[in-house]
Amino acid sequence: MSPRALAGVFSPLEPSGRAEAVTRRLSDAIALGLLPDTQQLPSETDLADRLGVSTVTVREALTALREQGLVRTRRGRGGGSFVCAPDDAATSVLRARLRGFGLGELRDLADHYAAISGACARLAADRADEQDLARLEAATERLAGAADAGARRRAEGQYHLELAAGAQSPRLTREEIALQSAVGPVLWLPYSQDATMHAACEVHRRLHQAVAAGDGAAARAAAEDHVAQMFTAVRDLHREVSRG
Amino acid sequence: MTGPSRVATPLVAVDVVAAVDTVGGQVHGLLDGLRSQVASRFDGRRRPTQSELGIDDLAAAMLRLPDLPLAGAGFVAAQDALADVPYWLQWWTTDPDAAQPVVQRLQVQTDPAAEDFRDYTGLAWFTGPRDTGEPCLTGPYVDYLCTDEYTLTFTQPVETAVGLVGVVGADLYVRALEARVLPALARLDSPAALVNATGRVVTASGTGWVTGDLVRDVPVSRWMREGTDGDDAWELHRCTTVPLAVLQATPPLTCDPDPADVPLSGAIRGP
Numbered sequence: 376m377s378p379r380a381l382a383g384v385f386s387p388l389e390p391s392g393r394a395e396a397v398t399r400r401l402s403d404a405i406a407l408g409l410l411p412d413t414q415q416l417p418s419e420t421d422l423a424d425r426l427g428v429s430t431v432t433v434r435e436a437l438t439a440l441r442e443q444g445l446v447r448t449r450r451g452r453g454g455g456s457f458v459c460a461p462d463d464a465a466t467s468v469l470r471a472r473l474r475g476f477g478l479g480e481l482r483d484l485a486d487h488y489a490a491i492s493g494a495c496a497r498l499a500a501d502r503a504d505e506q507d508l509a510r511l512e513a514a515t516e517r518l519a520g521a522a523d524a525g526a527r528r529r530a531e532g533q534y535h536l537e538l539a540a541g542a543q544s545p546r547l548t549r550e551e552i553a554l555q556s557a558v559g560p561v562l563w564l565p566y567s568q569d570a571t572m573h574a575a576c577e578v579h580r581r582l583h584q585a586v587a588a589g590d591g592a593a594a595r596a597a598a599e600d601h602v603a604q605m606f607t608a609v610r611d612l613h614r615e616v617s618r619g
Numbered sequence: 620m621t622g623p624s625r626v627a628t629p630l631v632a633v634d635v636v637a638a639v640d641t642v643g644g645q646v647h648g649l650l651d652g653l654r655s656q657v658a659s660r661f662d663g664r665r666r667p668t669q670s671e672l673g674i675d676d677l678a679a680a681m682l683r684l685p686d687l688p689l690a691g692a693g694f695v696a697a698q699d700a701l702a703d704v705p706y707w708l709q710w711w712t713t714d715p716d717a718a719q720p721v722v723q724r725l726q727v728q729t730d731p732a733a734e735d736f737r738d739y740t741g742l743a744w745f746t747g748p749r750d751t752g753e754p755c756l757t758g759p760y761v762d763y764l765c766t767d768e769y770t771l772t773f774t775q776p777v778e779t780a781v782g783l784v785g786v787v788g789a790d791l792y793v794r795a796l797e798a799r800v801l802p803a804l805a806r807l808d809s810p811a812a813l814v815n816a817t818g819r820v821v822t823a824s825g826t827g828w829v830t831g832d833l834v835r836d837v838p839v840s841r842w843m844r845e846g847t848d849g850d851d852a853w854e855l856h857r858c859t860t861v862p863l864a865v866l867q868a869t870p871p872l873t874c875d876p877d878p879a880d881v882p883l884s885g886a887i888r889g890p
Contacts, residue, residue, distance in 0.1 A: 502833050504817045506743065540761040543819075543831035545769050548761045589835070 393428045397436035400426070402468050403556070405445050405460045416446065416456040443468070465560075466524050466567065473561050473609070474616045481613060484558045485606035489599050491550050492535065496582055496598035498542035500591040507541040508587055515579040524567040531563045534579065538598070541586070565608035574604060632811065632856045635803045635865045639813065642687070642799055643860030646773045646789050647754055649681050649692070653787040654777050657694050661779040666702040669709060678711045679722045681789065688715030690766055691725070691790035694777070697749070698740055700784040705731060708739070712765065715795065725765060737764060748776035748786045756861045759793045759819055759831065769793040769831065771821075773861075793830060797822040804865070811867035816843045821863065839866060 404410045416422065419437070423430045437456055440446040445468065447459045476484075499507065514537050518530035532555050539548040565571045578601040585593035656674050660667040674694055681692040693710030701707050710725040728736045739745055747755030754775045762770040774788035796813075801822055804811055810825035818839035820832045828834060841847070842855050843864060849855045856865040 502831055504819065504833055506817075536763050540763055543759070543761060543769070545761050545767060548763050549767050552763070552767070 393432045394435040394439070397422075397426055397428060397432060398439045399472075401436065401440060402443065402445055403472070405458055405465065405468060410458045410460075412458055412460040414458045416458065418455065443471075466564070469560050469564050470612075470616050473564060473613055476561070476613065478610070478613060481609065482606070484554075485562065485602055485609075488554055488558070488562065489602040491547060491554060492538065492598040492602055493595045495535075495539045495542040495544070495547050495551070496586070496594040497591040498544060498547075499538055500586045500589055500594040502543045503541040503586050507537070508583060510537045511541060511579075511583055511586065515576055515583070518566075518572065518579070519576045524564075527566040527572055528560050528563045531566060531575070532559055535559070538582075562605050562609050565605070565612050568608075571608050575601065578604060631803070631807050632854070632865050632867050635800055635807070635811070635813065636856050636858050638800045638803050639796070639858045639863055639865075640860045642791070642796060643756075643773075643858060643863075645687050646689070646791065647775070647860060649687075650754070650773060650775045650787050650789060653677055653681070653692070653694065654775050657777050657784070657787060658779050661700075661781055661784050663780040666700065666781075668703040669696075669701050669707045672701075672709050674709060675711075678709070682711055682713045682715075682720070682722045688792070688795045689713075689789050690715055690768070690770065690792050690795075692788065693725075694785055694787050695739060695745060696785040697783055704729060706736075706739070710765075712790075715792065727764075739764075744772040744774045744788060745786055748774045749783055752776055752778070756815070756863070759815065759821055762790065766790060766792070771796060793821060797830065807867060809868040809870040811865055814839050814864055814866050816840055816862040816864075826868070834866065837866060839864070 401410065401416075410416070416437075417425065419430050419433050423433045426433070437446060437448065441448060445459055446456050448454070448456045473481075499511075503511070511534065514530060514534035518527060518534060521527045521530045535551055535555065536548065539551040542548075566575065578597055582594055582597035582601065585591075585597055653674060656677055657672060660672055672694060678692045678694075682689050691710060691712045693708065695710065696704075696707040699705055706729040708725060708727050708729065710727070711722055712725050713720045713722045730736060731738070740749075743760075744755065744757040747753075747757060754773070756771060756773055758771040759769055760772075762768060762772070769792065771791045771793060772788055773791065774786045776786055777784050800813055801824065804813065804822065804824040807824065810823070812823035812826050812828050812834065813821040814834055815821065816839075818834035818837070820828045820830055820834060822830050823832075837853050839855070842849065843857070843862065847855065849869070852869055854867045854869055856867065858864060
């Protein structure tokens with residue numbers, strides 16, 4: 376993950392619902408693996424400074440994270456708050472996050488994602504060279520070979536970064552990074568199902584063929600189909616997690 | 620094939636080539652210094668630790684040169700080249716466009732067991748110098764691991780008595796190189812583009828191509844490889860310090876070339 380993405384974790388927050396916002400920012404970062412297991416968080420005062428909130432707000436957020444089992448606090452010398460993220464914790468955080476989305480909000484995010492991915496794919500068909508294409512294919516093979524859900528999400532995130540880089544667009548790449556931080560791992564939750572993951576790999580390969588042929592319209596269509604497919608799977612999962 | 624108007628053109632294309640070669644020569648000159656500093660730490664008796672590399676001042680100074688706006692510079696270790704860590708990037712970055720640029724060390728995950736570790740030894744700017752033993756230029760490419768910008772990365776292999784220990788390198792934003800060459804490119808009397816060895820456009824003037832496009836209808840990579848200077852429609856002028864070239868449309872055979880007659884470039888220049 377880029378250092379810029381990590382810098383985003385500790386950038387100042389919007390004023391409303393601050394404790395929840397701090398809780399969400401940190402739990403997302405843990406789910407994304409930006410804050411790995413056992414990493415020590417900055418001190419309460421330092422966190423308050425960097426996030427632009429009061430120490431009371433930080434304390435409230437840390438309490439919520441402790442209750443979710445995502446943070447452990449040790450007192451005394453060498454003490455502090457430490458990330459507690461065993462392998463499947465990320466998945467349960469993301470499921471909780473998915474429950475927090477309204478269906479309309481999720482649809483809107485998928486639309487935004489389709490617009491970015493579609494544009495990247497069309498431009499990549501014009502501009503990607505053989506090395507760009509080879510990196511896309513390698514990312515798809517990593518996804519196909521990834522064993523656990525977390526590795527699949529990381530491989531998919533990497534794939535979409537390579538697609539944006541293949542478009543030769545720094546702005547679309549930064550937009551892709553921002554969208555991944557906001558929603559990516561939630562959209563890729565259904566990849567824990569083998570069938571969903573393999574279907575995604577199939578669309579990736581259709582996209583590669585279009586890029587290799589320089590067919591922008593087909594590449595865009597494949598990318599949009601890919602996001603639509605992800606959205607259908609995540610919508611079903613949304614219904615499942617909403618049932619409780 | 621040569622008419623009166625053709626004589627002046629190569630001379631101007633040479634200006635563009637010279638502007639690029641100056642930048643390439645400057646960067647590789649700096650990297651020569653950084654490379655010998657790193658190499659001197661590997662005397663064959665003992666591998667140094669990351670804190671013993673001693674390149675901090677030199678790398679940071681490279682980013683503070685007033686006439687060369689580098690965005691990053693440093694040393695990237697080959698696997699197990701250092702005594703204390705399996706992977707290591709001793710790399711500095713800055714934003715050369717900021718009002719008051721701050722030079723800082725890049726923090727990257729170098730623990731191969733960590734979730735966000737990315738094995739850089741498979742990336743083009745590392746494999747290029749490792750496999751060829753030669754200085755390399757990677758890009759233009761979107762560097763989403765470090766700068767999130769459209770970047771050119773210059774790297775050189777660091778060969779020592781104990782073999783390859785890594786690469787030294789420097790990042791230059793594409794827009795910084797553009798700023799150096801675009802004035803000379805825009806003065807040419809026919810459309811032209813600065814391209815890399817795969818035909819990727821660094822910058823262009825008067826052509827349908829723009830930065831980031833891939834030239835597909837001219838066989839640039841074959842010409843670069845096999846040393847063809849062009850055909851009836853296009854001429855290729857190679858740079859010497861970097862694998863870049865100026866691809867210029869063969870100028871029209873008129874006795875008195877008027878910029879307004881040249882399609883596109885005339886339109887862009889306006890009245």
